[in-house]
Amino acid sequence: MRASFVFSEVVTGLRRNVTMTIAMILTTAISLGMFGGGLLLVRTIDKMQASYLDDVEVTVYLTQDISANDQNCTAEPCSTIRSSLENNQAVESVVFEDRDEAYERFQRIFEGQPELVELARPESLPASLHVKLFDPERSDVIVQEFGDQPGVANVDDQNKFLDRFFDLLNSGRDGTFIVAAIAALAAVLLIANTIQVSAYTRRTEVGIMRLVGATRWYTQLPFLLEAVVAGVIGAALGVVGLVGVKYIALDRIFEATGGAIPNIEIVDILFPVAPVLLGVSILISAVTGYVTLRAYVRT
Amino acid sequence: MIQLESVSKAYKTSTRPALDDVTVDVDKGEFVFLIGPSGSGKSTFLRLLLREEVPSKGRVSVSNFDVAKMPRRRVPRLRQTIGCVFQDFRLLNNKTVSENVAFALEVIGKPKHTITKVVPEVLELVGLDGKADRMPHELSGGEQQRVAMARAFVNRPLVLLADEPTGNLDPDTSQDIMLLLERINRTGTTVLMATHDHSIVDSMRRRVVELDNGKVIRDDRRGVYGVGR
Ligand SMILES: Nc1ncnc2c1ncn2[C@@H]1O[C@H](COP(=O)(O)OP(=O)(O)O)[C@@H](O)[C@H]1O
Numbered sequence: 001m002r003a004s005f006v007f008s009e010v011v012t013g014l015r016r017n018v019t020m021t022i023a024m025i026l027t028t029a030i031s032l033g034m035f036g037g038g039l040l041l042v043r044t045i046d047k048m049q050a051s052y053l054d055d056v057e058v059t060v061y062l063t064q065d066i067s068a069n070d071q072n073c074t075a076e077p078c079s080t081i082r083s084s085l086e087n088n089q090a091v092e093s094v095v096f097e098d099r100d101e102a103y104e105r106f107q108r109i110f111e112g113q114p115e116l117v118e119l120a121r122p123e124s125l126p127a128s129l130h131v132k133l134f135d136p137e138r139s140d141v142i143v144q145e146f147g148d149q150p151g152v153a154n155v156d157d158q159n160k161f162l163d164r165f166f167d168l169l170n171s172g173r174d175g176t177f178i179v180a181a182i183a184a185l186a187a188v189l190l191i192a193n194t195i196q197v198s199a200y201t202r203r204t205e206v207g208i209m210r211l212v213g214a215t216r217w218y219t220q221l222p223f224l225l226e227a228v229v230a231g232v233i234g235a236a237l238g239v240v241g242l243v244g245v246k247y248i249a250l251d252r253i254f255e256a257t258g259g260a261i262p263n264i265e266i267v268d269i270l271f272p273v274a275p276v277l278l279g280v281s282i283l284i285s286a287v288t289g290y291v292t293l294r295a296y297v298r299t
Numbered sequence: 300m301i302q303l304e305s306v307s308k309a310y311k312t313s314t315r316p317a318l319d320d321v322t323v324d325v326d327k328g329e330f331v332f333l334i335g336p337s338g339s340g341k342s343t344f345l346r347l348l349l350r351e352e353v354p355s356k357g358r359v360s361v362s363n364f365d366v367a368k369m370p371r372r373r374v375p376r377l378r379q380t381i382g383c384v385f386q387d388f389r390l391l392n393n394k395t396v397s398e399n400v401a402f403a404l405e406v407i408g409k410p411k412h413t414i415t416k417v418v419p420e421v422l423e424l425v426g427l428d429g430k431a432d433r434m435p436h437e438l439s440g441g442e443q444q445r446v447a448m449a450r451a452f453v454n455r456p457l458v459l460l461a462d463e464p465t466g467n468l469d470p471d472t473s474q475d476i477m478l479l480l481e482r483i484n485r486t487g488t489t490v491l492m493a494t495h496d497h498s499i500v501d502s503m504r505r506r507v508v509e510l511d512n513g514k515v516i517r518d519d520r521r522g523v524y525g526v527g528r
C-alpha cells in the first residue's frame with residue numbers, strides 16, 4: 001500500500017467537495033460536543049451525588065413551646081421523640097440542636113449578609129433534631145412517622161429537595177444526549193451522502209483502478225479515510241468547543257451556584273472525554289463509510 | 300491462454316442471449332480479431348474475460364485463472380495480467396500523460412522507483428517520449444489512444460484486450476495504432492481486438508473470429524472481414 005497515494009487521494013477528495021466536507025465536520029463536531037457535554041454532566045452528577053448524600057439529613061423541627069422551654073430535650077414530648085428516633089432501625093444518629101446553636105449556625109451561614117443576621121433573633125429560630133439515616137433515600141419513613149407527632153412543628157427532608165435538584169440535572173443530561181443522538185444521525189447521513197457523491201465524482205478513476213487490478217483496499221480506502229479524517233477533525237472541534245463553552249459559560253454559571261455544582265476541570269474534558277469522543281467518531285465514520293461503500297458503490 | 304467452453308451469457312434485462320454457446324481457444328502470443336456487427340456480443344466476450352460479467356453457463360479461463368469460478372478477492376490478480384484499451388480512451392483528464400500511465404502502477408502498489416523507471420520506457424515504446432507532461436486535452440485522438448495503450452501495457456500483461464480501439468480514429472491514425480498493437484503482440488503478448496473495421500482486418504491477415512447474434516459463425520486462421528460483403 002502506497003501511503004502517499006492514498007493520502008493525496010484523501011486530500012483531493014476532501015477538497016473537491018469543500019462545502020459538503022465542512023457541513024460533515026461541523027455536524028460531527030456539534031454531535032460529539034453535545035455527547036461530550038452529556039458525559040461531563042454524568043460525571044458532575046456522580047460527584048455531586050457522592051458528596052451530597054453523605055451529608056443529607058432529615059431535620060425534625062420542634063414547636064415554639066419546646067424550643068423556648070426545653071433547653072436539652074429532656075422533658076416530654078421531646079425526649080420521647082428523640083428516643084424513638086434513636087431506636088428507629090433506619091436511623092444512624094440523632095443530634096439535638098437548641099435555639100442558640102441554631103442561631104450560631106444561622107450566623108455562620110449568612111456571614112456575608114449582615115443585614116439578615118441583624119434581623120434574626122434566637123427566639124425566632126426553632127430547636128431541632130438532626131437525624132442522619134443509614135440510607136438517605138429512605139427518609140420518607142421518618143417524615144411519615146414523625147410529621148404529625150405532638151411537639152413537632154414540621155419535618156424537613158433535604159433528600160426531597162436534592163431529588164428535585166438531581167431530577168433537573170438528570171433531565172438536562174438526558175436532553176443533551178437526545179440532541180447529541182439527533183445530531184449524530186444527521187452526521188451519519190451526511191457522511192453517507194458525502195461518500196456517495198465522492199464515489200460518483202471519482203467514478204472514472206475508480207473504474208480505471210478496478211480495470212488495472214487495484215484491490216478493494218486501494219479503491220475504497222480513500223473514501224473510507226475521507227470519512228474518518230472528517231470525523232477526527234470533527235472530534236477535535238467538538239473538544240475545542242467544549243473547552244470554549246466551559247470558559248465562556250459553564251464556569252460562570254457554576255460559580256453563581258456558590259459551589260453547589262462542582263466546576264468542570266480541563267482535565268475532565270481532556271480525559272476521559274476527549275479520547276472517548278475521538279474513538280466514537282472514528283468508529284462511527286469508519287462503520288458508516290464501510291456500510292455505504294458496501295451498499296452503494298460497486299467494487 | 301484464453302479459453303471459452305460452451306459459454307452463454309444472458310443479461311437479466313434482455314430475452315435474447317448476448318453470447319450463445321461460444322467455444323473459442325486462443326493460444327499464447329496469438330493476435331485475434333473479434334468481428335461482427337454492433338450488438339453481436341463482442342464487448343460481452345471481452346467483459347467475460349475481465350470478469351466484469353460472469354457467464355450464465357460454460358467455462359472461461361485466462362492464463363491459469365478459472366475466471367467464472369474464482370473468488371472475488373482474486374479478481375484484481377486476474378486483471379493485473381490483462382491490459383485493456385477502449386474506443387473512448389478512458390484517460391484521467393486532470394493528470395498528465397505520464398501520470399496517467401503511472402496511475403495504473405500506483406494503484407496496484409508498485410514501488411516508486413519501478414514506476415519512475417518503466418513509465419518513460421513504455422512512453423517511448425508507444426512513441427510519446429516527448430509528450431510525457433502534456434495533458435490529455437492537448438493531444439490528438441491517436442495520441443490519446445497511445446497513452447491508453449501505454450497504460451494497458453506498462454505492467455507487461457499476458458493479454459491485451461482492445462475493444463474497438465480505432466473506432467474514434469481516422470484511417471491513417473488507425474493504421475498507426477494497429478502497428479503499435481502488432482509491436483506489442485511481437486513481445487509475446489496475446490492480443491484480442493474487437494472491431495468492425497473491414498479494412499483493418501483485411502490488411503492484417505490474422506485470425507478472425509466472427510460473431511453474429513452471440514454465436515460464433517466463423518473462425519479463420521488468416522481471415523478477412525467478410526467474403527462478398
Ligand atoms: N449491460 C447490459 N445489459 C443488458 N444487455 C446488454 C448489456 N450489455 C450488452 N447488452 C446486450 O447484449 C448484446 C451484445 O452486446 P455487446 O456485447 O455490447 O455487443 P457488441 O460489443 O458486439 O456491439 C446486445 O444485444 C446488447 O443490447
Ligand SMILES: [Mg+2]
Nearest residue numbers: 341342343462
Ligand atoms: Mg461493443
